[in-house]
Amino acid sequence: MPITRRHFDALIIGAGGAGLNAALRLATADARVAVVSKVFPTRSHTVAAQGGVNAALANVLPDNWHWHMFDTVKGSDYLGDQDAIEYMCREAIPTVYELEHAGVPFSRIDNGKIYQRAFGGQSQNFGGPQAARTCAAADRTGHAILHTLYQQNIRARTHFFDEYFAVDLIRDQEGAVVGALVMEIESGEPLLIESKTTLLATGGCGQVFRTTSNAHINTGDGMAMALRIGVPLMDMEFYQFHPTGIAGKGMLITEGVRGEGGYLVNKEGERFMERYAPNAKDLASRDVVARAIVTEVKEGRGCGPQRDHVMLKLDHLGEEVIAKRLPGIRESARIFAGVDPVEEPIPVFPTAHYVMGGIPTDRFGRVVSPVGSGPEEVVPGLYAAGECACVSVHGANRLGGNSLLDILVFGRAAGIDIMDYLRENRHHRPMDETAVEKAVARLTRWEKKGEGISVRELRDEFRKSMEDHAGVFRTEEVMTEGVDRLKAIRAKLADVRLKDQSAVFNTARVEALELENLIDVGMSIALSALARKESRGAHSRPDYPKRDDQSWLKHSLYTQEGDRMDYKPVRSKPLTVETFPPKERVY
Ligand SMILES: Cc1cc2nc3c(=O)[nH]c(=O)nc-3n(C[C@H](O)[C@H](O)[C@H](O)COP(=O)(O)OP(=O)(O)OC[C@H]3O[C@@H](n4cnc5c(N)ncnc54)[C@H](O)[C@@H]3O)c2cc1C
Numbered sequence: 001m002p003i004t005r006r007h008f009d010a011l012i013i014g015a016g017g018a019g020l021n022a023a024l025r026l027a028t029a030d031a032r033v034a035v036v037s038k039v040f041p042t043r044s045h046t047v048a049a050q051g052g053v054n055a056a057l058a059n060v061l062p063d064n065w066h067w068h069m070f071d072t073v074k075g076s077d078y079l080g081d082q083d084a085i086e087y088m089c090r091e092a093i094p095t096v097y098e099l100e101h102a103g104v105p106f107s108r109i110d111n112g113k114i115y116q117r118a119f120g121g122q123s124q125n126f127g128g129p130q131a132a133r134t135c136a137a138a139d140r141t142g143h144a145i146l147h148t149l150y151q152q153n154i155r156a157r158t159h160f161f162d163e164y165f166a167v168d169l170i171r172d173q174e175g176a177v178v179g180a181l182v183m184e185i186e187s188g189e190p191l192l193i194e195s196k197t198t199l200l201a202t203g204g205c206g207q208v209f210r211t212t213s214n215a216h217i218n219t220g221d222g223m224a225m226a227l228r229i230g231v232p233l234m235d236m237e238f239y240q241f242h243p244t245g246i247a248g249k250g251m252l253i254t255e256g257v258r259g260e261g262g263y264l265v266n267k268e269g270e271r272f273m274e275r276y277a278p279n280a281k282d283l284a285s286r287d288v289v290a291r292a293i294v295t296e297v298k299e300g301r302g303c304g305p306q307r308d309h310v311m312l313k314l315d316h317l318g319e320e321v322i323a324k325r326l327p328g329i330r331e332s333a334r335i336f337a338g339v340d341p342v343e344e345p346i347p348v349f350p351t352a353h354y355v356m357g358g359i360p361t362d363r364f365g366r367v368v369s370p371v372g373s374g375p376e377e378v379v380p381g382l383y384a385a386g387e388c389a390c391v392s393v394h395g396a397n398r399l400g401g402n403s404l405l406d407i408l409v410f411g412r413a414a415g416i417d418i419m420d421y422l423r424e425n426r427h428h429r430p431m432d433e434t435a436v437e438k439a440v441a442r443l444t445r446w447e448k449k450g451e452g453i454s455v456r457e458l459r460d461e462f463r464k465s466m467e468d469h470a471g472v473f474r475t476e477e478v479m480t481e482g483v484d485r486l487k488a489i490r491a492k493l494a495d496v497r498l499k500d501q502s503a504v505f506n507t508a509r510v511e512a513l514e515l516e517n518l519i520d521v522g523m524s525i526a527l528s529a530l531a532r533k534e535s536r537g538a539h540s541r542p543d544y545p546k547r548d549d550q551s552w553l554k555h556s557l558y559t560q561e562g563d564r565m566d567y568k569p570v571r572s573k574p575l576t577v578e579t580f581p582p583k584e585r586v587y
Contacts, residue, residue, distance in 0.1 A: 003181075003440070005192045007428060008034040008159070010418050011180060013166045013222060014201030015041035017142070018386025018407035018414075020149035022199055022365075025415025027156035031422060034193060036161045036182050038217060038510070041150050045203050045215045046407065049142025050254035050328060051119060052134035053099075053408070054401035055092035059113040060132040062124055065089040068133060070580055072402060075121045075285050076395025077537035077547065078582040079235070079555070081571035084363040084391040088402075091409045096135050099408070104148045106137050107325070117325070118259040119400040121285040121587070130283060132259075134401040139254055139328040142404065164191070165510050166221065168439035169198060169382070171229040172432035176380035179431070180225075181439035188506040190443055192436060194428055197381050197418045200226065200359060200367075201411065204387040207514075208522045209352035209471075210463040213245055213252035219514040220521035222388040226359045227520055231369040231379065232557040232566065234390040235357035236521075237529035237539045240398055241472050243289035245351025246336045247309035252353070253329055253346055255400040258282040260325055262314035264293065265345070266301040272310075277587040284587035287397045287538045290350040294472045297349070304347060311345035318342075350472055356398050356538065357528070358390035360557070365389070365414025370557070376568065381429075383418060385410045392555065395570075396537020446509045452495035455511050459518070462489050466522050470529055475543045479530040486526055490519050524558040531565045532556060549582050 010026050012019045015037035026033040037044065056063040068089040073080055100106060100114065107115035114135050122131040137144035153160075164182045167190075171177050179194040202222030206214025223233055243264075244253040258264075263282045266272050276292040277284035284292075293310050302308050314322065319342045322330055326341075333339050333346045360368050367382040386407040393406055453461075469482020493516060499508035534548040535541050557566040572579050 003190050003192045005194055006034070008032045008193060008195045009422050010034070010197045010199065011036065011193050011195035012199045012201055013180060014044070014203060014386065015160070016044035016046040016201060016203050016386060016407065017145055017149060017404060018411035019199065019201030020146070020153055021408050021411035022201065022385060022415040022418070023158045024149060024153050024156060025412055026418060027153060027158040029419050031419065034159045034161060034195070036164045036166055036193070038163065038165045038185065040162050041160060042146055044146060045218055046142045046146045048215065049404055050139040050252065051256035051259070052117060052136035052141045052401050053096060053145070053404035054119070054133045054399070055096040055135055055405065056089070056133055057093060057096065057114060057116060057135065059109060060116045063131055063133055065093065066577065067124060067126060067131065068092065069577070070126045071121055071123055072393065072399060073580045074127070074585055075397055075399040077397055077585055078549070078553065079392070079395030079536060079570060081392050082574040082579060083571050084393050086574040086577060087363050088393050088405060088409050092405050095405070095408050095412070099145060099148065102148050102152055104137065104144045106135055117256055118283060120255050120258070120280070120283045120289070121399040130280070134256070134259065136256065139256055139326050145404065165513065166225065167443050167513065169225050169229050170432060170435045170439060172429060172435065176429055177229070177382040178429050181436065181443065183443060185506055185510060188509065190440060194431055196425055196428055197383060197421055199365070199383040199385060199414055199418065200388055201384070201386045202388045204355050205518070205521045206352050208463065208466050208518050208525065210467040211245065211250040212352040213242055213250055214352070219518050221514065221517045222384065223358060224517035224520040226367070226384070227524065227560040230559070230561065231359060231367060232559040233357060233524045234360040234555050234557055235392060235528070236355070236524040236558055237532050237556065238356035238396045238537055239352065239470070239525060240286055240354040240356060240538050241290045241350040242353035243286055243293055243350050244312055244348040246332070247304070247347040247349040249336050250351040251332055251336050252351065253312060253332065253348060255286070257312060257314055257326060257329055260314070260321060261317055262312055265311050265313055266296045267303045267307065268301060272296055272301070280587035285397055286400065287540070288587055290472055291540060293350055309347045309349040312348045313345040314341050315343055315345065354398055354403060355387060356390070356394040356396065358388050359384040361385070361389045361391055363391060363410070363413060364417040365410055366417060370566070383414045385414045396539060446498065446512045449498045450495040452497055453492055454497045455499065455508070455515055458489060458492055458496055459515050462486070462519060462522060465489065466525070470526050472540060474529055474539070474541050479526065483526050483530055486519070486523055490523065493519060520560065523563065527563055527565065528556050528558050553582065
């Protein structure tokens, strides 16, 4: 049966902050834009962002974008590209005002200006006293932003395909991307969207780990789609573990709690961060705090009967501050940890949170990829933005509040560049029917049920392996064993057994497609991590404890074919200011 086809100027896969900000740009410029999302748009993970978005507005303490840029470069452990970082930190200021004017209900200070809280890794004057740079709507900032962007898109008549699952990109013989095959989840019907440009905005991949702050939908689909058309993934070894997930559960307790004055204690009641980061203490960078917590637990100073977590204390802040600034946190702590933070501390342990790596792009959102073994080139018609992309502004470690910023700034930049591309490329390229057949085959493959292990069991086995072998501390031995396990898991996938009830058949098929994506992305993390023989940012190797700029100040690129690793230089030259040269990173 022939597949239904639809035509658009721009196809956006993903309706989080990145996808919706790009769509808004395009729809208001009268482009025909389609947004595909596997969940209803306002259920995208952006909705869960709590703490806020960074911009040097200087509403609460002195600030400017140069300091923000310095902190971001330092936070990245010097692996971030400084042209993109400069662009992001400068654009932060108009971006936040634009959101304010679009209707985001930010919290306010007494003079009516936007409220800003302190977050980890923020400083005044290039490494001096703590700054307050994170613009917040209580502890529900992502919710406020996503709903506003969605409403603005409805007004601009963006075309939404809600609850459609993107299966694969279609790339023609010349290497251009000409659209994607998607599936309506309810009916299981395939739909081919032919598009002059395609933007991947599919978010993160936290579900590769067993304990995570991410939603069930964060399965790295866009990254896996990029891998399958031959685009490598960049810097995938850099995965952020957020220090304060609810112990044993993984749900996030925002860094904003520490920004408001909360702090961590071990079983002796000691405020241990003073030993690890004498100046910044609990507001040191996330990688530093996560390692400190794991070390406290390993050395027997953890809390609880199993000694397997530490405590986050905020009862001294008082009920009024908690009710005004952290209402969502109080609710999460009550529901998931059974404690009221007004009275008692919250049990916490690091949780898988954010992927610094992703689909390599330039600062215009264009995907750049080596063609075969040749030099790097822009992939015509293909863009990526948001957590699935790697610009790279976060390098080896992302600062809190910089992801909402990244998705908004580069979502918009991609929208602007797509308009330029459309002006020069007015017609659809012919569809590549061979590529379409290949994508359809991937979909129909899951119509027959295998005889082997169930999707659920294989997924659990995979996520546990990732947690055990690619976690906060990584050694050669642990990682080598992890890669062997992943290869065995990958081999079992071909015969995996789908859930049997026919009523939920399409969701079972989606779960299988997601598992395949998870394993592809997990492999990129494990192999990139095994290859990098140094400790930098979130990638911490007790067997190579030092950062090694001589050999490793470079981005890694993982290509799926042959599980190959390549490397490329860091763009250390900013656009208008002086380079920040690598220094030892202390807080
Ligand atoms: C609990 C939590 C709190 C956070 N708090 C903060 C914070 O305070 N500040 C900050 O800066 N950052 C924060 N972050 C990080 C930040 O929220 C995310 O990195 C960011 O929102 C990602 O946005 P995105 O637009 O890239 O993707 P998402 O918002 O994750 O959206 C992805 C979209 O892609 C769609 N999609 C994915 N795969 C497919 C497919 N195969 N087919 C169709 N559609 C698909 C989904 O349906 C969804 O619409 C937080 C993250 C978490 C998990």
